[in-house]
Amino acid sequence: MVFIMTMIISLVNTLKNYGLEAGFVLQWLQSWGFAYIVALPVVMVVMPATKKMISKYIE
Known part of the structure; x- marks a missing residue:
């Protein structure tokens, strides 16, 4: 999950900040x-802390 989320967020931020310029992929x-x-x-x-907190509300 972390792998995919960081990939997508960094892609969007890099596109927003630099655009599709030369060196985009490296950046x-x-x-x-x-x-x-x-x-x-x-x-x-x-x-783990989040799961513990949510399980208290669910039970």
Whole structure:
């Protein structure tokens, strides 16, 4: 999930900020790599807490 979400969000942001210029793919891949490195540990910390909180409301 993190893989796909960071890919799409970084693609949209790179297109918005730089457009389809020369070097777009490299710029996007750099942005994607950074986003993935940041998002993966955040999800690993936030997801268990979120599941725990939601399970309290569901029960």
